[in-house]
Amino acid sequence: MNLDFSDEQKQLREQVRRFLSENCTSETVRSILEGPESYDKELYQGLAELGVLGAAIPEEYGGVGLTHLELCVVAEELGRVLAPVPVSSSIYLTAEFLMLAGSEKQKETWLPKLASGEAIGAFAFAEGQGRMAPAKIKATVSGGKLSGTKSPVADGDVADVLVVAAKNEKGNVSLYLVEAAAKGVSRETLETIDPTRSQARITFDGAPAELLGAEGDGWHIATQVLDRAAVLMAFEQVGGADRSLEIARDYALERMAFGRPIGSFQAVKHILADMYVSATLARSNCYYGAWALNSGAAEFPVAAATARVSATTAFQHCAKNNIQVHGGMGFTWAFDCHLYYRRSNALAVALGSLSSWESQLIERMSAGNAEQAA
């Protein structure tokens, strides 16, 4: 038994952290938040060159051929700095869809481009409010043509290729690959609480759609890929939670009130201790999720939901309390607290909301065995 990353993986972490400290500063994040761009192209290209995008993609498809553990390490670092890039849509989701269900030709066409950053992918599932569910899908494919509206689609405005969930002629949910530049696809960028991860409304009007995976297997495939993405995103969330704690701790040491650093007041100290507790529990659950993801353990579905619920809870907890510890400064645009607060709340509803993951966790545990979590 060894619940830790290897020395090589820790080296990779250092390398990515160094790269990001130079290439993804608070100004980088703010230029996307405040500017017209949906993501930072230079940063994305830099990550591609570093081999980060293709970390878990096999070499034969233009990747680096490492494992999902390395991708977890990378995800945590991206989360720490709130990297404004479409990695989750393109790599955690689209690339995973292709690797799991794509035909040889689909993999050969798209994986090298995703790994090199030449193309961006996105997953179009949601159609308005409420929890993800197959019954809610109204988009249809008939004779290879897709019609319907998907919203919100994370990074949908910048994606080159879309994985779309739609119903076939028989009413079964299937997945389709659609090129965003194709005729019949129109899209608009939506306003969100966190513009550093853009969202779009995409309308399909008879757009050419290519089946991805077996017909009628869409929900099944999507569940598996969402589980994988959930672990990776959970690492981003833990990175964000940890960083929020660090920022709050540093401020608590520096800011004086009543002649003492505010971190010497127990009310503040205890807020910080509780942030540490939730971030630590989430990190441990994420290691469990990473192991199950990488080893293909039977308990993976439970482990994925565990990591996701724990990390969502921790990031929201740490980000909101980071503002509290900063007092009025925390509520200014100038301080970074709101960047973390935005991202924590945006990620909390990405890939399905917290309550839906809570529900899935318990459903999966009841289907399996309570002792798994004991």
Place this chain on the structure above:
Amino acid sequence: MDFKDTPEEAAFRAEVRAWIDANAPKHLEGELKRASFGSNGIASEDPIAAGKAWQKKKAEAGWACLHWPKEYGGGARTPIERVIWGQEEGPYAALTGVFTIGHGMCGPTVMSWASEEHKRELLPPLASGETVWCQLFSEPASGSDLAGLRTRAVKADDGSGDWIINGQKIWTSGAQYSDWGLLITRTNPDVPKHKGLTMFFLNMKSPGVEVRPIKQANGQSSFNEVYFTDVRIPDSQRLGEVGQGWEVSLTTLMNERLSIGSGMSTGFPELFRFCMEAEIDGAPAVDDSGVRSKLAQFAVKQSGLKYTGMRAISALSKGETPGPENSIGKLVAGAAMQELSMFALDLQGEAGVLWNEDSPQQGRFQAMLMRSPATRIEGGSDEILRNIIGERVLGLPGDIRVDKNVAFKDIPTSGRKN
């Protein structure tokens, strides 16, 4: 990153499993599993005798105190082997809860501070369960602020070198059946409070020691008041130098957090099973979305603690030393138990008020409800644990200490008589 056993670990596990299978008191398994959060709640036998018998059996086969060296009656096993043992021992571990303080806290303190002769005399019978130890630290006016204790030790004036103890300890778990106690006393009230303390080990059957069980809020009596009237302790039973008691006590307290915090259950598996059986409006409670949400949050606390423990073990087996981050175990588990039992009662509806046999699930959650306040206090209260995390893990400034450089006798205290 790997959760699976290495071939050596698998072989060790098989050996442990076979031995437990052949030797454990199987007839008690059901009762032990029903008792709330691993307490030795068996009613069919004398729990102390049953605990001693199981410990003795383990010791004879080399399974006692796996974290101790062999020469003191231990098993000299690696941290991972200890985890495997714990997983396989399962509910039977609760049988030997009576030794937790001895094995987890007093033993390691004796090991660090006693003479070689005393170690060889005291530790093997402790490992094999022949002797029970208690921790005589807290006093009515000093719990969290342990260094404010007032039990006095003064040199006997007969030239024997012996010490004479007078004072009172309180909340002493297991004192009523203990053979030995680890006793911290004040030997000098004229210096600041941390500097005037001295540690001893004491035979609990010594003349002048009086143990009075305290009836607890949950109706049981596991802790006691202990009075000392001119109790005599030979100087050879001193641990550390005169005035070094605080340092010695830190060994105990550090081991305490490690030993009671690690592997503590929040009670989640029991709650989960209950929610599979209980009904809301004719459907299993576990299908209700509100229930699921609560359960999921308890589930990730439980697993988060479990894997945090595994990360600590992984670090330990690479030679890193366990630190103050282990305070997280009891802090999370204690609060979770309390919330969880309240939630279970809520699901039981009006029957949630019932106690013991009359109540749903044989009163397991009611017992948890009534015990959990203590978990949030004993071995360092929630607030003290948060201070430890804030100061020692996160590096925040210490609390303001108005009594720091003041002679102990000049420090104002609540209800001080002298």
